[in-house]
Amino acid sequence: MKRLVSGIKPTGNIHLGNYLGAIKNWVELQKEYECFFFIADLHALTIEIDPRDLKQQTHELIIDLLALGINPKKTTFFRQSDIIGHAELGWIFNCLMPVAELSRMTQFKDESQKNINNINAGLLTYPSLQAADILIYKGDVVPVGKDQLQHLELTRIAARKFNNRYKRYFPEIKPILSPAQRLMSLNNSKKKMSKSLGPASYIAIRDDEETVTHKIKKAVTDEAGVKNLLELYSYFGKKSKHQKMEKAHAAGKLMNSELKEELTLEILKFLKPIQIKIANYETQPLKIDKIIKNGAKKAQKIADKNLAEIKKIIGF
Numbered sequence: 485m486k487r488l489v490s491g492i493k494p495t496g497n498i499h500l501g502n503y504l505g506a507i508k509n510w511v512e513l514q515k516e517y518e519c520f521f522f523i524a525d526l527h528a529l530t531i532e533i534d535p536r537d538l539k540q541q542t543h544e545l546i547i548d549l550l551a552l553g554i555n556p557k558k559t560t561f562f563r564q565s566d567i568i569g570h571a572e573l574g575w576i577f578n579c580l581m582p583v584a585e586l587s588r589m590t591q592f593k594d595e596s597q598k599n600i601n602n603i604n605a606g607l608l609t610y611p612s613l614q615a616a617d618i619l620i621y622k623g624d625v626v627p628v629g630k631d632q633l634q635h636l637e638l639t640r641i642a643a644r645k646f647n648n649r650y651k652r653y654f655p656e657i658k659p660i661l662s663p664a665q666r667l668m669s670l671n672n673s674k675k676k677m678s679k680s681l682g683p684a685s686y687i688a689i690r691d692d693e694e695t696v697t698h699k700i701k702k703a704v705t706d707e708a709g710v711k712n713l714l715e716l717y718s719y720f721g722k723k724s725k726h727q728k729m730e731k732a733h734a735a736g737k738l739m740n741s742e743l744k745e746e747l748t749l750e751i752l753k754f755l756k757p758i759q760i761k762i763a764n765y766e767t768q769p770l771k772i773d774k775i776i777k778n779g780a781k782k783a784q785k786i787a788d789k790n791l792a793e794i795k796k797i798i799g800f
């Protein structure tokens with residue numbers, strides 16, 4: 485069985501961009517691959533985050549992923565910071581990674597611009613740690629949204645540089661994209677739906693009925709905005725209705741209010757059973773703790789074995 489690795493940052497609740505761009509695929513691919521899914525809490529430190537928020541958001545994210553269908557019996561589900569080895573291999577890759585490659589990353593440029601007072605070294609070396617997250621398990625495939633493709637290219641560079649300098653050890657990874665590669669923000673159709681753009685940008689899977697209705701009502705309806713809403717509808721709504729609305733849109737006859745009402749209805753229908761599961765998990769904090777600790781045990785075994793081999797190869 486091939487190995488699959490992917491992660492998500494605990495910087496806020498899961499939104500539909502994360503879900504459709506990555507998590508939906510994670511859930512489906514559990515059947516086909518040996519999966520490693522983790523909460524990227526080390527990566528979250530590149531953004532200033534209050535320790536209490538980090539703890540709470542990590543807890544909620546674990547619950548969200550379980551409610552969406554991550555099955556800890558089938559997969560290895562853990563917290564990045566629990567595994568000794570990610571940061572260590574990240575350092576080894578830092579010593580192979582060209583700064584020129586790191587500094588041309590779109591995410592590095594965007595985040596530096598957004599946080600002009602906190603352009604830390606972690607933002608720059610972020611892809612080295614990401615390469616370590618994947619390669620410490622010798623992952624073969626990585627399901628992500630389109631925004632992560634650049635980082636995965638650097639994972640391939642890290643593997644190639646290591647293999648060339650020392651010996652062939654790491655596999656060539658392959659990204660897996662979902663049909664929803666890049667959902668746009670509700671309030672700005674030129675930017676991707678993102679936690680860092682604030683809540684009006686996205687629909688979180690924990691949003692209540694009133695919030696979902698309000699956010700969709702306020703969504704921008706320029707050309708790209710309507711296209712984004714139609715795309716969203718295609719993932720949640722009825723196929724025939726979607727085709728009808730696409731046709732009306734092409735003929736310039738689509739009522740934005742109708743599109744928004746239909747979309748709101750379908751999203752609420754999708755969210756309801758997930759929110760019931762979330763509420764149920766919220767009553768079982770000890771169970772959540774146990775699940776994530778068990779995941780760490782499983783991951784650590786493999787990370788230890790591979791890191792020992794890597795250290796031997798580099799002459800430690």
Ligand code: TYM
Pocket residue numbers: 489490491492493494501502503504505506507524527613614617618626627628629630631632635664665666667668676677678
């Ligand atoms: P993060 O936490 O920003 O996002 C998690 C996943 O959601 C996808 N995504 C989107 N897809 C489509 N449209 C959108 N608007 C949208 N917004 C987010 C992201 O592409 C991602 O797949 N660096 C990663 C976390 C990470 C990781 C890894 C991933 C750390 N180490 C190793 C894979 C392998 C990140 O920032 O994800």
